[in-house]
Amino acid sequence: MAANVIISGSQYERRSISSRTKDAPAAKRARGERLGVEPALPREVTRRIVTERAEGRTFQAIADRLMSDGIPTARGKATWYPATVKAVMVSDNAAALRSEVDLSDVRIGKSHRPDPPPTSWLRPPEPQR
Structure with a gap:
């Protein structure tokens, strides 16, 4: 018991x-308080990433441009990866900026797949024997 x-x-x-x-x-x-740590990436860098993505650049292209301009990551590293750029795009810090930039034609995730080729490019089916 x-x-x-x-x-x-x-x-x-x-x-x-x-x-x-x-x-x-x-x-x-x-109460409207933020959970977690404050973003260490400057708002200007986040704005640049959101703007470049809105212009149609891929995550890889944005990462390459950030490295060529010598902009460090939030952790102070010199190497930007496409996954890092994507993480910035989906972060809370970028959420407010996304509303300022027209992203209607831009996908946050994988790059846009091109339209299929016109039917004139396709071979006609081979006749059955």
């Missing part, structure tokens, strides 16, 4: 800790 009381008390405590752990971030969000 004593073990049952201890187990019940442990379950209650586990549930209350879980509840407090879930409620704290929800309360911060409700």
